[in-house]
Amino acid sequence: MSNSLGSGLTELIPLAAVIALSPLSIIPAVLVLHSPRPRPTGLAFLAGWVVGLATLTALFIGISGLLGGMHDKPPAWASVARVVIGAALIVFGLYRWFTRHSKPHQMPGTAHLTSARPGKALVLGALLSVANPKVLFICAAAGFAIGTAGLGSAVPAAAIIFVAVSASTVALPILAYTFSGERLDPTLERLKAWMEKHNSALVAAILIVIGLLVLYKGIHGL
Template sequence: MGAVLGDELGFAAGVMISPLPIIAMILILATPRGRMSGLVFAAGWLVGLSALGAITLVLSGGAGASGNGQPADWVGVLKLVIGLLLLLLGLQQWRHRPRDASQAELPKWMAAIDRFTPVKILGLSLVLSAANAKNAGLTIAAAAAISSSGIPTDQQIAVLTMFVLIGSLGILIPLVVFLIAGERARNTLSSWKNWAALHNAAIMTVLFVVLGMKLLGDGIGILIS
């Protein structure tokens, strides 16, 4: 189990380092009902990652993700496809990066986030966690890798739980800081938001390339073994 968890850390870190969801959480915490809205956003995020990971575990187990102690060939193909997708997203991110990082623009929906109802905040968190191309790809790859490891079901669930928790630290840390420090945390959170917005393109490009190359390597390794 320890070896499988170690392999999952890279995927979890890739989900954790998600500038736009982190910025969204900080903006939500700055709204009049920030405490409750932040809890709703965190709950939706955890549910989204957990549900997608659990569905992948079930489907992968039914499809025979592990055979003779080795991952099935289709797991290698899946990792190749997701790896290529991440590399293409990295290329797109790099080509459309702002020439001047200080002029980087945030999505227009963020300007209206203070008017979001709890239902909209929940929907936003589900989209950013389970429907985001990077996070969805990494979660599917992670869950497929867990299923193909051959460890018992209870250990698979434990590893997936750790993956979700580590992958959620990016949004949970600002929430915890706000819950503990309250209004005193606003300046700190604001500086985090500005830093994430400024370096979003560079961070995402590096993540896409590094994780894409890792998945390509994993996929090739499975197919030729």
């Protein structure tokens, strides 16, 4: 391996934070805990969410390999890809910032979570992760980063860490509720209300910051 796992994580952790800190990740995890059977339904949703993230990440690692990225030395196109991805994240973040007051805060695809049963929650968890453009884009960036970082045998470990960090904020309320139950209801309601109110601003700020980091790493590698 020409690059250590620790070096690769300096790029992966910020990308994972975009997914983890997004209201579109956290709010569905809170909503599913208001279902008729919150504990099994929440755990099923978490399982689906993790499977969706892992599938997307593995897919783009595989695509990176097909493009010749799975070598000890990162290919020349990897830095160009980072520049493009970083610039796109910044543009998308700026768009979200300037349009944050133009429409009400909406959480697409979450209308059925409060009435879901475990089986349906499993499917919804997978679909909400795979069908979310922002999650798809970040998993693509992470998959290409893992596949082009020259990690060798550490590729699976890097992918597992990325998925674990990405899913951490979905896992936290669900696992906490599993052990603490209804005592968390007021806290979860306040969290949901706050994140719905500041959804667009939070997403915009995260995208711009991470975009700058990815763009810098891409330019540095050229």
